[in-house]
Amino acid sequence: MKSNKSRQLWLVTSWEFIQFFKWKQELASKLIMLAIAAMVFVWQYVQDDSEPSYRIAVTQNNGEKLADEDAVPTDLPAKIAQFEFIQSSVSASSLATTLSEESAYDAVLLYSRDGNGQRKLTVYSQEKQAWLPLLQQTLLQHYSIVYAEQLGLQAEQLSLLTTPATFVVNFMDDNVREDDGVSSATAIGMIVLLAIGVFTSFGQLFAGVTGEKQQRVTEQLYSCISAQTWVDGKICGQILHGMKAMVSSAITGLLILAFVTVIVKGQALDFSFLNWALVPWLLLFALAGLYLCTAFMAAIAAAIDDPNHSAKTSLMLLPLVPIILTFLSMDNPSGWALTFLSYFPLTAFAAMPVKMSLIDVPFWQPLISFCLMVVLCLWVRGAAGRLFKMGMVMYGKEPTLKDMLRWVIKSEN
């Protein structure tokens, strides 16, 4: 009864994946995601399309009515945009009543002039409101025009005064994208996703390998599968977990963005900033990066006898180095640092996707970078297999770094 290696690989992969897959928690989190998505979707259709309007009571500093009872000040129209200004006699003592929940007013505007004749506008609101900055902007814009008219300025002159010069930045590198803010956000998003994937997979792999070693399951497994098949299966299972974590985090992030955009800000849903062409490359580099990190972790974890007392646990932080270096280099995407990191196989999984999100990169660059990574992955697979094989049968003592370096080159019995 000869076992098929690919079947064994699949069995170990699924066993490893299911070992850390808590379906009840997964189901709960996915239901929450679905609920948010449904809420965003429904909100767009049920909300009132008409712009909300706000009633602002206008009164003088001394609490008395304005001079003319039937009109708001001559320099303040009854309505600007979505704000309606109504003359009212509100004293300081009656502010609380005026702004109570049952009140017909959304805010009270105290209108006065100082000794130099300059207007002073004080707004009272029951609580913090999202539209208050808009009210400020609307009133300041209105009084700019009023002053311009008093000074005899034309509309063009006022425009020149508010925008005295146009500021334009041009990059000599044609590959640099114009919308730098969005590109940077995308790049940081990618780094965060990679960090989530790497942390998830190598954390779980560490727990899994040291756990199995302590549970003494190694020799029984070695009697039916090769160490290489075992470690391959474990790595594949954890890569699936890493990718799942990355995809889940990306969807969660987008849902939160949608929630804030549609429900909190009341704006239309817009995902146009997403560069979909980058997604396949991100997935490829993420796969290769997760493979490198989990293979490294499998080799190190196999050499650890007691995870609570081993000095080798500090080596776990090494897979974070490429991510940190990329983060430090992303200010200059065309610079030598990010260019080197994007080709160097140990760091390319983090650096190249970030570079691609910041500047336009010719097709051959990620291709070469990815091919170099694949070559490294093939070598790492063998080295990790040898380290794993030797490390997993060492109980009670740990191999030295010298031993481990020797096993990277050649297996021993």
Next chain:
Amino acid sequence: MKLVVSQVSKAYANVTAINTLSFSVSQGEIFALLGPNGAGKSSIIRMITGFTKPDSGKISLTIDGETFDAIPSHTLGYLPEDRGLYPERTLLKNIMYFAQLNGMSKADAAVEADHWLDKFDLLVRKNDQLKSLSKGNQQKVQLITAVIHNPKWVILDEPFSGLDPVNQEKVVTFLSELTARGMTVILSAHQMAMVEKLAHRILLMNRGEAVFYGKLTDFQQHAKTQSSLKVTFTESVVHQVEEADYEWINSKTLKVTITANTTLSRLLLSLPSIGDVANVHSESLDLHQLYLNAITNHGVALDEK
């Protein structure tokens, strides 16, 4: 199909684990490796299973004209000395996992799992987590994972350790069923009484060397030749006994050790010349005593070297 271990040696750092050891195991037999802790039983097992390689010497196994330097994994069922499965998973999931890794289909594995769990009175608990079982019962589950795929070669490293007498007997029955299915069993043990019931041939080891190798009946014959005769005389007598290894326990009691050179009939004929015989009592060493003697003598001999 015969496993041949020829002049095999193995050392770890400066410690010799196995020293020029030779033996062979034929198809269908139960072969026992006996010896105290540190005798080298697990070391030789790890070489037979291919986990480690000999420093010198050769291990060979020919199957269908193809020669291997260890038992190939697809014909092997193995219960290691360092035991352990996945405690968070159920009994059935643990067994199914190993069965499928060994090439069984899911359906066949489920049928066989039920069969063996029933044999060990664990069927009703098949969906319980492994960690909820006692240590002895966990060991029984691990025994099942080692043999569920009907391997040609079964290697069990200390299958009786940690089991109570009732469960030790169950394992004896279990091993009998394995041989009835045509499996060849190599086991290591301390318990001579268990081995006595099962093994066709044994290899008694001490400090990496063979102390005795052969059929159990030869070993038992060897035990008989080392029996002793206690003779009690009616009166106090002290007399030399010719051609015998003897010892006067007291002035009336003589103890004669029967060796291969002892002619029993001549010894018995010579007794009346010593004095009036009141009683003759034969004392033979059992396998356990012989095991202890052999190990002790071998240790002394090695130390004298």
